[in-house]
Amino acid sequence: MSRFKHLLIAPVALLALASVNAQEADSLPDETAQPVTEEVVRTPTWISNHTFGELGDPKDSLLLGIHNSQQIEFTLRRDRIASDASLMLDYTPSPALLPNLSHLRVYLNDVLMGTVVIDEEQLGTRTRRQVALAPYLLSDFNRVRLEFIGHYTDICEDPGNSALWLNVAHGSQISLREHAVALRNDLAFFPLPFFDSRDHGKTQVHMVFHDQPTLGEQKAAGVLASYFGSLAGWRGTEFPVLFDRLPSTGVNRDQVHSSVVFAANDRRPSFLADLERFPAVEAPVVELIDHPEHSYSKVLVIWGRDEQDLLDGARALALGGNLFRGSRVVVNEVQTLQPRKPYDAPNWTPTDRPVRFAELIDYPTQLHTSGLQPRPITVDINLPPDLFVWRNQGIPLQTKYRYTPPATKDESRLSISLNDQFITGLSLSRGTHNRLERMRLAVTAVETANAQDRLLVPSLKLGARNTLRYDFSFASTYGSAQRDFCQTSLPVDTRALIDEDSSIDLSGYYHYMAMPDLWAFAHSGFPFSRMADLSETLVIVPSAPNAVQLSTLLEILASVGAQTGYPAMAFEISDDWSAARQTNADLLVLGSLAPDLHDRSDLNLVLERSSDWIMHASSPLREKVDRIDHTAFPADSRVDVTARAPIAAIAGMQSPFHNQRSVVAFMANDDADFSLLRETLGDSGKLDAVRGSVAVIRESGVQSQLVGPQYFVGYLPWWLKLWYLLSNHPVWLAVMAVLCMLLAAFLLWQALRWVSERRLHQQD
Template sequence: MSRYFNFTLVSLLSLAMSCAQAQPIKEQTAKVQPPVTTPASDSAAVSNVPGWDVSRSFEELGRLTDSLLLGTHNTDQFEFTMRRDRIASDAKLQLEYTPSPGLLPTLSHLRVYLNDELMSVITIDKEQLGKKTVRQVDLDPRLISDFNRVRLEFVGHYTDICEEPSNSALWVNISRASLVSLKEQALIVQNDLAYFPMPFFDARDYDKPVLNMVFAASPTLGEQRAAGILASYFGSQAAWRGTKLPVLFDQLPAATPAKPITASIVFATNTHRPAFLSDLKQFPPVEAPVVQMIDNPNDRYGKVLLVLGRDEADLAVAAQALVLGGDLFRGDRVVIDKVQQIQPRQPYDAPNWMRTDRAVRFAELIKYPEQLRASGLQPLPISLDINLPPDLFVWRNQGIPLQTKYRYTPPASNDGSRLNISLNNQFITSLPLVASSKDRLEELRLAVLSSESANINEKLSVPALKIGDRNNLRFNFSFATTTSSSQRDRCQTSLPVDTQAVIDDQSTIDLSGYHHYIAMPDLAAFARSGFPFSRMADLSETVVMVPPQSSAVQLSTYLEAIAGISARSGLPAINLTLSDNWEEASKRDADVLILGSLPPDLRDNQDMNVLLDRSRDWLLKANHQGPGSSQTTNAGSPVASRVEVSAKGPIAAIVGMQSPSHEQRSIVALLANEDAGFQLLRETLNDSGKMDAVAGSVVLIRSSGVQGQMVGDHYYVGSLPWWLMLWFKLSEHPILIAFLAVSGVLLSAFMTWRILKWAARRRLAYEE
């Protein structure tokens, strides 16, 4: 497939110059051609091509631990990508490794491949044995493409004759601190929407995308809603990367040395436009929803996406068309005729969550084609991520049905080879790998019983899956084949068998039949899964409350919060509702996300334990902390005292509570009273480490960090059958259960005695 770039003279000249610098000058025997004169303007343009020095460690590329190459596992590889609107002019690999002290120097070495092309052979010298060594390897930039693979092969020797591949002296440790470094240069991109979301977002980029959202002054609710829909789309695409969405009024960003290329999205109607769109000849009024890509006049390498409409309704249609029908777009300008949602979304159908209404095949859970395959005498484990709704109620269950079908290279004999299955690094079961070439089918149940206690004082108000909402199911094939043996008077060697193992993608895991029930408020569920808003992944049952006149940083906070929810659910918020009227929003049967400050009637709520005021902060503290303590309590700890202070400095809060109008609905408030506080919220929403600290019902955010606590009473969201609800409620009162059990036994005994006495009396009367 052809790439979508315009390789202009500037880009070609820059590439030629970089290649000329990298290649040694050779003598020419052919006729010398006259030199080509480059205009001064072109030379200046070449020097102004944006460039980046990009370095990424193996850890940043997904290797959380060092890699150990052995005699029986002598190959490892890692992948890296590059944006399609850039080209590499130089590439290097900085390899940090520690070889075994038992290796034979010179004979032992490492081979380095880039995209299956041999780049270098690194010999292991005597001085390197047992010591950490750093070597730099040049990679051919001409081989660098969108997707790249570096393969390392270890050839190790510890003796001249009669070697065992499994000998413990054969190893080399590859540090996760090793680096791959690229010199990247920008390419000028065509204005073609056929490649949307590129260049605004490229899945091959590791960095957090930065998209400038541009409005006319005082954007309306409709413009903000359209921006929220599009922000949620980019959030769902960026996923773990996060998204930064700075807001600008009436101006486009200019390139800076720190950000040499900008990407912007502009929202404008015929009657409410930013100042730079005021030229009606160049940008005439539209007659329908329109999406157009243009060059940034302030940045020749930057792109601007115009979302245009006659009114606010057209903007929403244009944003929804980009989200739902972007595959139909082509050219630099597209007119949207119609957008229609044929089938409404259902609860808990978020793409990032495993379905709980039926058995799910592993084929629906894999992220890349070879994920369920492993090879080698010591193959790497096969891992599968399982994300679940946070309110899944599993209590006193009999385990989760798991039907596993797998194939493997059969061992020569029944030698103890095993398949070990674990969940979140906890061992589940072990299955033998017998000397048979037939497919194996195992039906088992994951024993993930939850706690029998439901006592709130034990910080477990509703029993939940021990596996949680994010889980990793691992299959580890362990082959025990003997490849060779050596003795003083007898040497026997053999080539190791290239063992293969596959978990069939038709294997299933079944979570159907479980109910949804959770204790709220639970800000950890909001931070990790976007719950309760992500229950309907399109946010069709969510109302976002924004200030009447939002500032730029407030709008950025709103957009990044919506993008974060969609990143966790995997679906854009195409049915998002926006409001700045609390009386109207509170009447809707929907969950509410509040931005800025609490409505007046919620400030007097008895369950409200944090109020941010311009001059005073209130906070409830735990009754077990000693004098002088400044730390807030852990989520779930009771509180019995209040601290009231007056202080300067930014502060923000995230508060969860029950809706006063609908007992099954929740409110999450992102509270701040100044731009510095909203900036703290933005930093927290875009930091996975800080979001992991969000828990309980109240979270305070200061420059020192994030602190959460549980205050107030729980309420429950979801439903259970009456008999399960009865047992669950009784489980909180063990003494009552014991009393009822004893009473039941006595009552049964008394009734049995009465029945037997009545039967005996009747028999005696009959005999008389």
């Protein structure tokens, strides 16, 4: 009966899809209800192809006799349905397999979709085969499972024989024919359709203003952009900016766009100028409406009396969007109850207390593994880049684990590594070791063994992003076979897990870092991300930014939000450099630096309208600089060229107004230059090349250098700072050691002399 029910779903879904624009709203499912327009709107359709590499398997997978399954997970947006699905398998079977007897089973959501027979012509040859997938089984989260059934002989097979293998290429792909579903205008579904966690593609939201936006409107858009960035994370974001118009839906209206419009009572785009339909508001209002030309495209309008109302509306969406419902919401109040603390970004591992692994996992079974060759268990540890772990005794790591004990004493063990660097190996015995017996948990009875170990993680191997990896390796005599003696056995269901109460303790470390370091900004948003809400950040923008410049700014803020996992609720914005002098904040500069900063010794790149100066010298005033600062990185050449191709730069330097503050400047001249900046922010490969103090961006790629003087931000006790600064100067360190020894000897000599004179005085 259940199978018959599934067979009925597909034709019914396709019939509803074909008539979605001709039926009344009440004839549709709740999430697709939409008023009927006079003109029939064609349902947007896409053919989407996802390779295994894009879905999380960047390398080919080798299926073996004892490790014979592979699972690929993919998702489907909530505002789309699929009418067709297929799997294109790209595989190479072992030439030693028995043809026809060996085969692949293909499952979709644990339902068998078909078998792929391995015939004689395929042996040792790369082969492509297409398998149809039932679209009625697709949901928002889906799994395709491949099971390899391989045979190399008809008697006395050893499942661990090296001849049993099948290579699945990472270029294998899942193809879907997707159709848009018109959602009703209900903010209860927010952030849909602007962002869907099931979508692995880049999030794109158009930002629409009446005309040249004010600073307050730019700040409101920045808050919302950083919010979408915090949701999108690794997916990336794009924010095309439009003035007084909505994005086009294409000639055939087959393009679906999401837009956010900022509309004050006296500054609203022309398509919202009808006061009868869109009356003036008396408080911040958030409203979800249809695109005037396309019911599948949604427009989120933030209404307000002034720019402060627009900012309150954006903050309400970022902080309390889960309270919204209906198509229109009035924001009564937005209040921050408790200020953020330094280094408390949600995406960062806390460094002020021991952290349980339960706080670090992404899904419930992440710490579980099984099989004769179990997959490794990994835990991600994201840290602030300025965590000072230089020459300490290690970071305490408490690991608790359970596993199926081996039947005999063998070489089974647990290997622990950090960032692919081996730390230690622990023996997995049956439990005869006294230590294991003492640490056995009562709840596990006799089915599993327990162990608890305290380790010190070599802290010099830590970085901003770290992966702690546990590899369980179980020795096995399963499937032993000989020429004159054939013995078969069933494999043991081997299981292992790392307990969620395992912990790592990063407390007690200082925050201290050498700057400038653009790598820290590119991968952690530092120094702005020190406060997750950017409350100690001042953004300097051009006085009249155009659409491309605004898009660049929004994508910069979104990238910081992606690193912290929290929207930039409290940054300040200005187009006046005098504000930078009066504000104790890190400076994020868009466009160009103040004129009085062009002659600074740590600024090695100046972009002008007609010429590009790319200098390995610190400035044209090189002789003066060399006399003043001998710690600057030396220069050996200077190149002066004139060209018209796009070029941009990202530069980091110490703030001229506050010693503990930094400046990160995104410098460009025209739209083509800013497009290079946007492309770099959205490309993980190019972003990885951004480092040092200056990154020059051209069409050919990114070139980074470390020039100019370094400075330090953070706090260290004087004695530790002195030891750290002298660590690279062994001669001075030796001189200081000798002086300390002489001083200690002198003090000891004085003390002994005083004791001797006191004794002589007492004898007299």
